[in-house]
Amino acid sequence: MRYTLFFPLFAVVFCACKQNPKNAEESIPKKKPNVLILLTDQWRAQATSYAGDPNVSTPYLDSLAASSINFQNAVSGMPVCSPFRASLLTGQRPLTHGVFMNDVQLDTNAVTMGKIFSKAGYDTGYIGKWHLDGHGRLQYIPPGPRRQGFTFWRGNECTHDYNESVYYENGDPNRKIWAGYDTFNQTDEAIGYMNDRKDSNNPFLMVVSYGTPHAPYHTAPQEYRNRFDTDKIILRENVPDSLKARAKKDLAGYYAHIVALDDMVGKVTNHLKATGQMDNTIIVFTSDHGDLLGSHGAYKKQQPYEESARVPMLFYVPKKLNIRAEEKDALINSEDILPTILGLCDIPIPDTVEGINYRPYLEGKEQVGETTLLTCVQPFGQWNKPQHGAREYRALKTKRYTYARDLEGPWLLFDNVEDPYQMNNLVGKDSYVELQKELDQKLTQRLKETGDAFLPGMEYIKKWGYPVDETGTVPYTQ
Structure with a gap:
């Protein structure tokens, strides 16, 4: 009895696959990329x-x-x-x-x-x-x-x-x-x-x-x-x-x-x-x-x-x-x-x-992707020394502008279309007051959305318990 019931079912499946091979192919899971x-x-x-x-x-x-x-x-x-x-x-x-x-x-x-x-x-x-x-x-x-x-x-x-x-x-x-x-x-x-x-x-x-x-x-x-x-x-x-x-x-x-x-x-x-x-x-x-x-x-x-x-x-x-x-x-x-x-x-x-x-x-x-954030926590280290004009910062980047704020306030503002080499800092310039204000507000909002209080760098190092040497760098061994 079991064989009699099974054969017609098998035959139906086989015939369906033969009549519509496309459906049979679609039933086989495709390999992900x-x-x-x-x-x-x-x-x-x-x-x-x-x-x-x-x-x-x-x-x-x-x-x-x-x-x-x-x-x-x-x-x-x-x-x-x-x-x-x-x-x-x-x-x-x-x-x-x-x-x-x-x-x-x-x-x-x-x-x-x-x-x-x-x-x-x-x-x-x-x-x-x-x-x-x-x-x-x-x-x-x-x-x-x-x-x-x-x-x-x-x-x-x-x-x-x-x-x-x-x-x-x-x-x-x-x-x-x-x-x-x-x-x-x-x-x-x-x-x-x-x-x-x-x-x-x-x-x-x-x-x-x-x-x-x-x-x-x-x-x-x-x-x-x-x-x-x-x-x-x-x-x-x-x-x-x-x-x-x-x-x-x-x-x-x-x-x-x-x-x-x-x-x-x-x-x-x-x-x-x-x-x-x-x-x-x-x-x-x-x-x-x-x-x-x-x-x-x-x-x-x-x-x-x-x-x-x-x-x-x-x-x-x-x-x-x-x-x-x-x-x-x-x-x-x-x-x-x-x-x-x-x-x-x-x-x-x-x-x-x-x-x-x-x-x-x-x-x-x-x-998507109208703006994004750039972040720097370390005010020290080989590549971000203050003597090179570097510092902790939070920056908002748009398709046209880069605006950066350090712990003291506005730091950099560049029009990357008109000034692709970023040689003309527009912070504080009269004709860019409103733009600077707008970008600063957007940066504040993004930091709020991401839960970033923009604290001094050592606060984050203390929070995570990272050991640092006298230069503020994590020591490593060979």
């Missing part, structure tokens, strides 16, 4: 040929940009390494996740990218610079909570020795060395990882975190350094005479790192195309912050100027998601990257996330 994040260190938004830099050619990035959403006004909300990385992983602002300075640990109980994607059925991998552990820059980070949900591991906490650099492999506590220039090795590791999973039923999340083009500027392979003549480097107009010779020399090395990275972008994308994975892989290319490189009389990051705070931001989205590749002028911040990726992957966004999901914006369904 892979996610590849190419994260660089200290790459300012201006330093690509697609962004108009006259000194450098980045053909592979230009090609990727042409087929991606190019967020031209992307910023690093707290332009320092560890704060950006913690915001990338959590979708939170630095004063929420607590990593508002380098060399401190992200809470191992945090809801992070690796954990979210693992729960959604993804294989997760991380290669390169981590800088979120706070236990010493060359120390071993064991599998488990301190890796924040990432399983495959070829990483180091932080090193800027790009030749024969230290890394750790999965569960092995013994130091290993990447032979030669680590940018090349890290790329090969990523390609091997993705190749091993091209036929897998599980999608992957892979973060490749390069240490370059961060200083030291003159350590790229000689073949790349030979491409740049110091005397032919064209400086930005806001580099003072006193720094021009140094900036030209350092920019030549900076660009050498960049063209090496561009070649690696080409190597990765060509592999994805050759293996058929490009059609189901979201690629995010960005940087944790920029580099002043002499602009405004300073180096490195942390300040609210364009060269420090603006970063490249490309989202390559497979065609099947029906999102058009184009340039976008909305401001997108560090904490917005995770929810946007989750939105594109149709993965629920946890309540802990503070950033904005830009998928509806990319689909033309809503407008």
Whole structure:
């Protein structure tokens, strides 16, 4: 009797599938898109040929940009390494996740990218610079909570020795060395990882975190350094005479790192195309912050100027998601990257996330990103010394203006359209009184919305219990 009842039911299902194979295909769960994040260190938004830099050619990035959403006004909300990385992983602002300075640990109980994607059925991998552990820059980070949900591991906490650099492999506590220039090795590791999973039923999340083009500027392979003549480097107009010779020399090395990275972008994308994975892989290319490189009389990051705070931001989205590749002028911040990726992957966004999901914006369904915040807590440290005119600040950035307030009151106001090199501070000028007042009110409102009391930096350090030395810097060990 059971066989008699079962056969007609089987026959009905079989016939229905045969008559309508489209429905049968739709009944099979579709594999979610892979996610590849190419994260660089200290790459300012201006330093690509697609962004108009006259000194450098980045053909592979230009090609990727042409087929991606190019967020031209992307910023690093707290332009320092560890704060950006913690915001990338959590979708939170630095004063929420607590990593508002380098060399401190992200809470191992945090809801992070690796954990979210693992729960959604993804294989997760991380290669390169981590800088979120706070236990010493060359120390071993064991599998488990301190890796924040990432399983495959070829990483180091932080090193800027790009030749024969230290890394750790999965569960092995013994130091290993990447032979030669680590940018090349890290790329090969990523390609091997993705190749091993091209036929897998599980999608992957892979973060490749390069240490370059961060200083030291003159350590790229000689073949790349030979491409740049110091005397032919064209400086930005806001580099003072006193720094021009140094900036030209350092920019030549900076660009050498960049063209090496561009070649690696080409190597990765060509592999994805050759293996058929490009059609189901979201690629995010960005940087944790920029580099002043002499602009405004300073180096490195942390300040609210364009060269420090603006970063490249490309989202390559497979065609099947029906999102058009184009340039976008909305401001997108560090904490917005995770929810946007989750939105594109149709993965629920946890309540802990503070950033904005830009998928509806990319689909033309809503407008976002008219303003965003820039924040600096530290009034000290190597890159934000008061003698360089730096200080603690809160800044509001719009599509046209940058307005910054320090603890004493209004500090900077720039019209970034009329004054792209930010050389004319409009604070206190008669014809800009109303604009300054309007932007100050908007900044006050945003700080209120985000629960930021804008206290002196040491108050936050005391609140989080971070140990600092006499210079106000977290000491770290090798």
